[in-house]
Amino acid sequence: MIRYLARKIVIYLLTFFVAVTIDWAIPRFMPGDPIQGLLSRMHAQPESQQALTSYYSKAFGFDVPVWKQYLNFWVALFHGDLGVSIANFPTPVWDLIRGAVPYTLALLVPAILLSFWAGNKVGALAARRKTLDNSVLPASYILTATPQMWLGIVLAWVFATTLGWFPVSGAYDLSLQPAWSLEFAVSFLHHWVLPFLALFLVAFGGWAIGMRNMIIYELEADYSNYLAALGAPTKLVRRYAYRNALLPQITGLALALGAVVAGAIVVEIVFSYPGLGTLTLGALQNRDYFLIQGIFLFLIIAVLVANFVIDIAYVFIDPRTRIGMQGGS
Amino acid sequence: MPAARPELDLTPTGTPAPVEAPPALAPEGEPGRRPARRSEFVYFAFRNWKFVAGVLLVLAFLGLAIIGPLVTDHKPLEFSGPTDAPPSRDYWFGTTSFGQDVFAQFVYGLRATFLVGCVGGGIAWLLGAAVGFTAGYRSGWLDDVLNMLTNVVLVIPTLAILIIVAAYLNVHSYVTEAVLIGLTSWPWAARAVRAQTFSLKTRDFVDIARLSGRRTRQIITTEIAPNMSSYLLMMFILLFGGAVLIGASLDFLGLGPSTSVSLGLMMNNAYLSSALLLGDWWWFLPPGIGIVAIVGGLYVMNVGLDEIFNPKLREK
Amino acid sequence: MSLRVDDLAVYYDSLRGAVKAVDGASFEIADGEIMGLAGESGCGKSTLGKSLIRFDARMRYVRGKVELDGRELPVWDDARMNPFRFKDVSIIPQYALSALNPTRRIGKMAAELLASRDVHLDEVLPELRRRLQLVGLPEDVLERFPLELSGGMKQRVVMVLSSLLDPSLLIADEVTSALDVSTQRAVAELLVEFRDRGFVKSMIVITHDLSVLYQIADTILVMYAGKLAEKATAETVVHDSRHPYTRMLLSSLPEVGVRYEEERLKGIPGRPPGLIDPPVGCRFKARCPFADARCEQEPPFCAIESGHEAACWKAA
Numbered sequence: 029m030i031r032y033l034a035r036k037i038v039i040y041l042l043t044f045f046v047a048v049t050i051d052w053a054i055p056r057f058m059p060g061d062p063i064q065g066l067l068s069r070m071h072a073q074p075e076s077q078q079a080l081t082s083y084y085s086k087a088f089g090f091d092v093p094v095w096k097q098y099l100n101f102w103v104a105l106f107h108g109d110l111g112v113s114i115a116n117f118p119t120p121v122w123d124l125i126r127g128a129v130p131y132t133l134a135l136l137v138p139a140i141l142l143s144f145w146a147g148n149k150v151g152a153l154a155a156r157r158k159t160l161d162n163s164v165l166p167a168s169y170i171l172t173a174t175p176q177m178w179l180g181i182v183l184a185w186v187f188a189t190t191l192g193w194f195p196v197s198g199a200y201d202l203s204l205q206p207a208w209s210l211e212f213a214v215s216f217l218h219h220w221v222l223p224f225l226a227l228f229l230v231a232f233g234g235w236a237i238g239m240r241n242m243i244i245y246e247l248e249a250d251y252s253n254y255l256a257a258l259g260a261p262t263k264l265v266r267r268y269a270y271r272n273a274l275l276p277q278i279t280g281l282a283l284a285l286g287a288v289v290a291g292a293i294v295v296e297i298v299f300s301y302p303g304l305g306t307l308t309l310g311a312l313q314n315r316d317y318f319l320i321q322g323i324f325l326f327l328i329i330a331v332l333v334a335n336f337v338i339d340i341a342y343v344f345i346d347p348r349t350r351i352g353m354q355g356g357s
Numbered sequence: 358m359p360a361a362r363p364e365l366d367l368t369p370t371g372t373p374a375p376v377e378a379p380p381a382l383a384p385e386g387e388p389g390r391r392p393a394r395r396s397e398f399v400y401f402a403f404r405n406w407k408f409v410a411g412v413l414l415v416l417a418f419l420g421l422a423i424i425g426p427l428v429t430d431h432k433p434l435e436f437s438g439p440t441d442a443p444p445s446r447d448y449w450f451g452t453t454s455f456g457q458d459v460f461a462q463f464v465y466g467l468r469a470t471f472l473v474g475c476v477g478g479g480i481a482w483l484l485g486a487a488v489g490f491t492a493g494y495r496s497g498w499l500d501d502v503l504n505m506l507t508n509v510v511l512v513i514p515t516l517a518i519l520i521i522v523a524a525y526l527n528v529h530s531y532v533t534e535a536v537l538i539g540l541t542s543w544p545w546a547a548r549a550v551r552a553q554t555f556s557l558k559t560r561d562f563v564d565i566a567r568l569s570g571r572r573t574r575q576i577i578t579t580e581i582a583p584n585m586s587s588y589l590l591m592m593f594i595l596l597f598g599g600a601v602l603i604g605a606s607l608d609f610l611g612l613g614p615s616t617s618v619s620l621g622l623m624m625n626n627a628y629l630s631s632a633l634l635l636g637d638w639w640w641f642l643p644p645g646i647g648i649v650a651i652v653g654g655l656y657v658m659n660v661g662l663d664e665i666f667n668p669k670l671r672e673k
Numbered sequence: 674m675s676l677r678v679d680d681l682a683v684y685y686d687s688l689r690g691a692v693k694a695v696d697g698a699s700f701e702i703a704d705g706e707i708m709g710l711a712g713e714s715g716c717g718k719s720t721l722g723k724s725l726i727r728f729d730a731r732m733r734y735v736r737g738k739v740e741l742d743g744r745e746l747p748v749w750d751d752a753r754m755n756p757f758r759f760k761d762v763s764i765i766p767q768y769a770l771s772a773l774n775p776t777r778r779i780g781k782m783a784a785e786l787l788a789s790r791d792v793h794l795d796e797v798l799p800e801l802r803r804r805l806q807l808v809g810l811p812e813d814v815l816e817r818f819p820l821e822l823s824g825g826m827k828q829r830v831v832m833v834l835s836s837l838l839d840p841s842l843l844i845a846d847e848v849t850s851a852l853d854v855s856t857q858r859a860v861a862e863l864l865v866e867f868r869d870r871g872f873v874k875s876m877i878v879i880t881h882d883l884s885v886l887y888q889i890a891d892t893i894l895v896m897y898a899g900k901l902a903e904k905a906t907a908e909t910v911v912h913d914s915r916h917p918y919t920r921m922l923l924s925s926l927p928e929v930g931v932r933y934e935e936e937r938l939k940g941i942p943g944r945p946p947g948l949i950d951p952p953v954g955c956r957f958k959a960r961c962p963f964a965d966a967r968c969e970q971e972p973p974f975c976a977i978e979s980g981h982e983a984a985c986w987k988a989a
Contacts, residue, residue: 251772251773251774275776347776348818
């Protein structure tokens with residue numbers, strides 16, 4: 029058990045190391061000079077360009093050799109310093125991220141949890157009722173084949189632009205300030221529904237299909253047949269099948285996180301939702317390298333940590349792995 | 358499991374029956390009664406409506422991608438017509454805010470989509486199969502190393518890496534974009550192939566091959582791979598679909614090539630031009646429908662293939 | 674108490690037609706009798722055994738009557754059959770090694786199963802423990818997961834569990850087939866002991882292995898191609914069988930300690946007929962050395978002497 033955990037930790041540390049290195053390296057070795065880009069956008073006078081170039085070089089740490097930049101990057105990382113945004117100079121990257129994360133989480137967390145729960149439940153139901161299966165399955169295939177941003181656009185078009193039931197952009201009414209008030213909460217929820225749905229529906233489709241297949245597989249398993257042969261009611265058989273089918277779904281959850289995060293980014297852009305997605309778009313458009321780096325470092329680490337947690341938790345949830353670790357008789 | 362939709366799992370229905378096990382319905386006492394193996398596939402294939410529907414749908418759009426650009430008079434990026442015009446006889450899918458023909462963009466965009474799916478999915482497939490077979494067949498340190506590599510690439514969110522790379526690399530062609538996608542989507546395929554190889558490795562016919570002195574690569578290509586052929590085919594289909602979806606996201610973010618057109622880029626342009634607020638539904642609906650149809654068709658085709666290859670599911 | 678089966682027919686539905694797996698079986702088992710059900714693979718013995726307790730998804734009831742202890746068993750009606758399962762009729766399935774839920778402790782699963790059948794675990798726990806001890810299992814097996822047990826241990830757990838509620842009829846489906854010879858003997862002896870101690874009243878032991886049946890069965894019923902061939906006491910079947918198939922089956926068994934230098938081991942040439950379109954008349958006639966014109970008409974399965982039934986025109 030300890031050896032297994034130790035191996036897992038090593039792999040995750042290695043992944044962390046590789047991810048951070050990639051995140052740092054790619055901008056460094058890409059064509060194009062960020063400072064020149066910044067200066068040209070600032071329309072700086074030629075006389076001041078020299079001074080500005082050296083100022084920014086120092087500010088961004090370009091004046092030291094590459095290997096030192098790499099080390100400085102790690103040091104800064106451990107201090108929680110992700111650098112300074114070029115486009116929003118001198119705002120630190122971390123501050124920008126910190127402001128956007130709550131909105132992204134507000135979309136992601138409910139979307140992930142609810143789609144997992146609802147998708148699995150409906151998938152399990154579809155597995156045993158043919159009529160439901162015939163409608164749920166095609167719908168789920170369509171949903172899971174749908175690009176999230178397009179679903180967001182369609183939802184916005186139908187429910188916001190055409191029917192006017194929901195707003196088309198933002199996280200809250202622009203006339204309000206974020207505050208712990210009922211008015212703000214209502215406005216927030218009102219703006220939250222459509223982007224949430226765009227994420228929820230697509231993920232739901234995937235879980236429903238997966239669970240349906242897993243349940244069918246479990247219902248045909250030998251232990252299910254044995255229980256039924258001994259007269260166990262279908263309720264008991266289904267309960268066992270459901271629990272056993274959930275296990276691979278949980279593994280799938282860990283793997284799906286990356287995809288859901290990607291979906292959240294594009295959906296936020298569609299709705300101009302002030303989360304990491306919109307922040308990313310702005311960063312890309314402004315060629316704000318440090319912000320892009322910072323956002324992605326944050327995302328990569330967040331997904332890594334979540335994966336790690338689920339991975340470790342799974343060992344304890346599934347008796348087979350737990351016993352396997354401890355050595356069967 | 359496709360990179361963008363990992364919830365779809367190939368494993369629930371188990372490994373399709375290996376090539377050498379015929380269905381046990383008519384015993385061999387009646388010679389000539391059973392159709393030959395390949396026509397048996399054909400026999401079951403065309404009776405499976407999911408497979409047929411999926412194939413037809415995908416082929417229809419493929420046909421549109423090939424023939425469409427030859428049929429339309431307008432070029433996709435040409436500012437030829439009135440702006441924001443709804444569908445008409447001259448412009449079957451209407452025009453964009455810049456006066457471009459949406460239908461032309463759509464059919465050229467389909468080409469890009471199929472290209473990205475094929476090349477991206479193909480590269481991911483090759484890499485996944487290579488890594489998976491090697492890791493699964495050769496245990497020991499090679500397996501450990503490849504496993505570690507797979508895990509590392511697997512956990513890192515694909516889109517994140519692609520965004521970082523594409524942001525700096527200024528992708529110029531869809532082939533480049535496809536290559537990038539392929540290089541990042543292979544891990545789950547490698548894992549799946551490794552697991553299957555593992556279970557096949559212990560089978561007797563592999564032992565016999567090894568005893569007769571076959572080299573590893575030969576064993577993999579002549580003994581193991583053919584028994585997984587159906588599985589590999591289904592995996593490719595999922596990778597194809599996944600590549601299309603990731604490509605669409607990349608294009609939507611404006612990270613794809615800007616000189617030609619793709620379905621994702623169409624959506625991006627539509628969004629940036631406030632097509633939503635202008636109500637230009639003919640602009641932003643078709644690209645999404647195209648993707649849903651193609652990827653959805655692929656997935657349904659895959660389900661059909663699973664039923665065809667796996668006799669247990671067949672007679673439901 | 675006893676079992677009476679009257680012209681039971683069970684078919685499998687397949688794409689190419691109905692497989693007539695059991696085509697008219699009539700026999701009786703007396704109280705306390707262990708009846709062996711023997712025949713080669715595909716003869717229908719497993720189907721017959723299973724049909725007495727629970728129909729598989731693809732099995733279809735065609736006709737026939739089953740009576741246990743004077744009460745009719747509604748084998749064709751899954752819901753109405755349920756009260757009889759486990760309590761009056763029980764089964765040790767062919768797949769006993771994987772019959773236990775892998776993610777549930779054995780004791781917990783047993784408790785939940787019993788509770789669902791309105792039996793409180795407390796009522797049967799002392800007896801359960803006693804029987805586990807009887808079969809040589811440690812008491813803590815109830816706390817374990819199936820993964821922690823060896824194949825033989827799992828087999829015995831299933832044996833104990835299946836017979837826990839003292840059913841009138843226990844069906845043992847190929848319980849010795851996957852075991853080595855010494856374990857076979859131990860399991861076979863356990864089956865007899867269950868009957869001797871009154872845990873079960875009568876038993877049907879399904880196997881292709883006549884030598885095991887000779888050791889433990891009171892009577893043996895031989896099946897061929899979906900039809901009953903012969904039924905008599907074990908002694909009679911082995912030493913004085915009248916049906917050509919049984920005779921040839923026995924003579925094709927190698928004897929321990931005998932070296933075949935002078936003669937070749939006799940088999941039965943040919944293969945059993947397909948069951949989708951079985952031949953008219955006696956189904957063994959194609960391979961029977963004694964077949965003649967009369968065999969074009971199907972011989973009835975009837976008594977040729979007291980306690981000895983056979984389906985052959987030559988046997989009378």
